[in-house]
Amino acid sequence: xxxxxxxxxxxxxxxxxVAGFMALIVFGPxxxxxxxxxxxxxxxxxxxxxxxxxVIGRFAxxxxxxxxKGIAMAFRHANNDEGVAVRLPDHKSKLLxxxxxxxxxxxxxxxxxxxxxxxxxxxxxxxxxxxxxxxIVVGLAGLLDLGFVGFYAIGAYGLALGYENLGLGFWxxxxxxxxxxxxxxxxxxxxxxxxxxxxxxIVTLGFGExxxxxxxxxTSLTHGPNGISAPLPTFFxxxxxxxxxxxxxxxxxxxxxxDSAYKYMFIYLVxxxxxxxxxxIKHRLVKMPIGRxxxxxxxxxxxxxxxxxxxxxxxxxxxxIGASTAGLAGVFFATYQGFVNxxxxxxxxxxxxxxxxxxxxxxxxxxxxxxxxxxxxxxELLREFAEYRVLMFGILMVVMMIWKPxxxxxxxxxxxxxxxxxxx
Amino acid sequence: MTSLMEFKEVDVHYGPIQALKKVSLTVxxxxxxxxxxxxxxxxxxxxxxxxxxxxxxxxxxxxxGEDISQKSxxxxxxxxxxxxxxxxxxxxxxxxxxxxxxxxxxxxxDHAEEDMQHMFELFPRLLERRNQRASTMSGGExxxxxxxRALMSRPKLLLLDEPSLGLAPIIVxxxxxxxxxxxxxxxxxxxxxxxxxxxxxxANRGYVMVNGEIRMTGTGDELLVNxxxxxxxxxxx
Numbered sequence: 001x002x003x004x005x006x007x008x009x010x011x012x013x014x015x016x017x018v019a020g021f022m023a024l025i026v027f028g029p030x031x032x033x034x035x036x037x038x039x040x041x042x043x044x045x046x047x048x049x050x051x052x053x054x055v056i057g058r059f060a061x062x063x064x065x066x067x068x069k070g071i072a073m074a075f076r077h078a079n080n081d082e083g084v085a086v087r088l089p090d091h092k093s094k095l096l097x098x099x100x101x102x103x104x105x106x107x108x109x110x111x112x113x114x115x116x117x118x119x120x121x122x123x124x125x126x127x128x129x130x131x132x133x134x135x136i137v138v139g140l141a142g143l144l145d146l147g148f149v150g151f152y153a154i155g156a157y158g159l160a161l162g163y164e165n166l167g168l169g170f171w172x173x174x175x176x177x178x179x180x181x182x183x184x185x186x187x188x189x190x191x192x193x194x195x196x197x198x199x200x201x202i203v204t205l206g207f208g209e210x211x212x213x214x215x216x217x218x219t220s221l222t223h224g225p226n227g228i229s230a231p232l233p234t235f236f237x238x239x240x241x242x243x244x245x246x247x248x249x250x251x252x253x254x255x256x257x258x259d260s261a262y263k264y265m266f267i268y269l270v271x272x273x274x275x276x277x278x279x280x281i282k283h284r285l286v287k288m289p290i291g292r293x294x295x296x297x298x299x300x301x302x303x304x305x306x307x308x309x310x311x312x313x314x315x316x317x318x319x320x321i322g323a324s325t326a327g328l329a330g331v332f333f334a335t336y337q338g339f340v341n342x343x344x345x346x347x348x349x350x351x352x353x354x355x356x357x358x359x360x361x362x363x364x365x366x367x368x369x370x371x372x373x374x375x376x377x378x379x380e381l382l383r384e385f386a387e388y389r390v391l392m393f394g395i396l397m398v399v400m401m402i403w404k405p406x407x408x409x410x411x412x413x414x415x416x417x418x419x420x421x422x423x424x
Numbered sequence: 425m426t427s428l429m430e431f432k433e434v435d436v437h438y439g440p441i442q443a444l445k446k447v448s449l450t451v452x453x454x455x456x457x458x459x460x461x462x463x464x465x466x467x468x469x470x471x472x473x474x475x476x477x478x479x480x481x482x483x484x485x486x487x488x489g490e491d492i493s494q495k496s497x498x499x500x501x502x503x504x505x506x507x508x509x510x511x512x513x514x515x516x517x518x519x520x521x522x523x524x525x526x527x528x529x530x531x532x533x534d535h536a537e538e539d540m541q542h543m544f545e546l547f548p549r550l551l552e553r554r555n556q557r558a559s560t561m562s563g564g565e566x567x568x569x570x571x572x573r574a575l576m577s578r579p580k581l582l583l584l585d586e587p588s589l590g591l592a593p594i595i596v597x598x599x600x601x602x603x604x605x606x607x608x609x610x611x612x613x614x615x616x617x618x619x620x621x622x623x624x625x626x627a628n629r630g631y632v633m634v635n636g637e638i639r640m641t642g643t644g645d646e647l648l649v650n651x652x653x654x655x656x657x658x659x660x661x
Contacts, residue, residue: 289529296515296526303513305477307573308501308530 012062019058023051106272110265118264120380122336125271126329127376131356131368132278133325138354139363139411140291141318142298144201147188147208148353151181151323153215153345155330157222160230160340170233174331181327182320189319193312196301208350215342227341230334232263233270240266264336271332278325282365285321294318295363355393359400361407370408427486428453428581428612429474429505434483434493436466436473436636443469445636446483451581451614456607458615458623458644460657461633467616468510470633471585475500475507488580502530506579510586512570516559520550523558523569527576535578543572546605564595568602581612588619600626620657624648632657 024047032047033040064070110118130152137145158177162168168176192203215222222228232240238250240263251258285291293314296304305311334340356375360367379389400407429451436444443466451457461467473480474487475497485493492500501507506527515523524543528536544551547568553561558569567587574582587603588596600622607613607626617623624630624644632640632653640647647653 289533292518292522292526293529295518299515299517300513303509303515304526305497306475306501306507306509306513307526308498308577309526310496310498 007063007066009063012059012066015062016055016059020051020055023054027051103276107269110268115261115264118261118268119336120377122264122268122271122332123380124373124376125268125275126333126336127353127356127372128275128369129271129278129329129332130326130353131360131372132275132282132365133322133329134353134357135322135360135363135365135368136282136285136294136325137318137322138357139361139368140286140298141294141315143192143315143318144197145204145319145322146201146347146350146354147204147206147211148322148326149345149347149349150188150208150211151184151326152330152333152349152353153211153342154181154184154323155327156230156334156340156344157215157228157330158327159331159334160228161221163231164228169231170331170335174328177331178324178327181330182324185319185321185323186316188323189316193315205347205350208345208347212342212345215345222342225341225343227339229339230337232338233266233335235266267332267336274328274332278328279365279369290314290317355397359397359407361409361411363411364407364409367407367409367411374408426453427451428488429614430484430486431470432484432486434470434473434485435481436469436478437481438469438478443478443636444473444480447633447636447638449631449638449641451612453612454610455629456603456613456615456627458617458627458630459633460617460620460623460630460647460653462656463618465633466636467633468585469636471507471583471614471616474505474583498530501577504578504580505583506530506574506577506581507583508567508570508574508585508587511589512563512566514558514566514569514573516557518558520554520556520558520561520569523573524550524576527573530577536576539576539578543575546575547572547602562595563591564598567591567595567599571599571602571606575606575611579611581614582606584613584615584617586617587615588617588622596622618657620653621648624653 027047027050031050032043034043065074109121113121130148133151134145134148137143137148155177158180159170159173162173162176188204188207192200195203216224218224234240235250238248238253240250242258243249249258250262293304293309294317296309297311297314297318301311304314333344337344352375356371357368359375360369360371375393379393382389382392385392427450431447431449434444434447435442447466447470449457449459459467459470469478472478474485474492476493476495477497480493483493484491487500487503487505492503515526518526521540524540525533525536528539544554549565550568550572553565558566561569571582571584571587574584584603587599591599596619603613603615603626615623615627624647627644630642630644630647631638632647640650640653642650648658
């Protein structure tokens, strides 16, 4: 490859003109012709402006890919190495100091952020939990689940229904909802044990819809589309309301003025702790034999069975642990909203969670955390562009899949050794 | 010699199609037994039916005095039967060491270190590549890994499904030399092969399978010179 041949401007100009012509075809009728009653106005200015941007942009990209740097970049992308990078067993990350820093910043956030920012971050953390849960099922065990929102709904309705019918509060329902969701994961898991890929995706898609339709139509229990209210968490029995029927409230006990932000602060801190706990458990699970069994199952199910791996246990454990994480997320969602109804648990949510996992990088924990924040916090920050949100979402997806098909953070896994110093 | 594994009149059906017809064969302790046959003769079906995939429709598979034909795959794997499946089927994104450790699933990690050491002595190439991802290795190295992985569960009987599949002739020779080495440690080997020449030279005894039936049996050398076998599998002459 002659990288130093210089830039072939003729080729770049042709590239740019072709792109400009394409842009004219695409934008011409869509942007250039604006209907006005029964007649129409031709807006050539706008079209010319858009085409000019495309031509200049294409010219710049074309030139860039003829420079040495550009060639190197194109080469890197053409040779995108497949699969998971395996690090040496004694590898220690140089970025470990970031963890205490993130925890410290995370603990300070509720005291500096405004109530609105805090609620956005809570939503982001809820999606981090969902992403981590689905990451086990899709990213690690390789079981494509399109009905993940079902478990999320079970967690959320678990809190609301447990409060209404059994009088159980946030703290008792948190573990119980996780257990119920795990049971639902097992119930879904059994019939789909023999399925792979597309077939599995269809069945799980059906499962998610069944849950939503039950919640909508079983009105005597769930109040249908009207939804039910969900309780707030309590701080050692103290409520975060302005007034409480039974006993003191949080602000009365500490003798401080009432502020509705306190409850969000508290939800945030609990959620923050739970996210870290889930991160830690997931980190340990991946290093345990069960974690390797999940990855082995993703890579080659027949090989697993020839080695005598009990695939029933492995698949069910992936489904159950993923589902219980979603159940936890559901409880937090319900308490944060104070209200749940079935419209929060549509297929779009499942698609969003799956997008988080795919964009973040299948199986990569850090990637999922970053992607979850990008896909939930960014739309909130870009409220002015609300009309274009879904368009931007789509463009992001397309660009990501072209340039970084393995996600934001490529999965790297520290290799596993039996014990150090054995093999010389 | 005592019989380690025995097929007694085994039938296997895939729906209405009968894949194995009254198959009987024996593998004794310390022996190398090979099963040769053309594509679609039912060789792999026979091997898979030991692990209950598919379940046999009649007959018995006796392993050390016990009928294992209705046991689960993991039960069979944890009682001293290890298989190197057809097409190698290593885990591509795992390192060589991790692949070997996957082989310890049936017996647990107690002997993992010494067994891995042993495997690296048997297959020095794997030692060179122990931290490399398995997908980056050549076909021959992957086959070595598949055999080593099967040996990690300390099997009494090693089942090999076409270890020569898709390998260059010189690599096939190497693989068979390794099998000879493994056999010299006293391992019992049941080898399913299309490469009749290599397989029969290695084996003590052989079975020839045609259309789901055992057509012939004899020692490796007998079958090598048998005109019918030569005609069908060794290119005549």
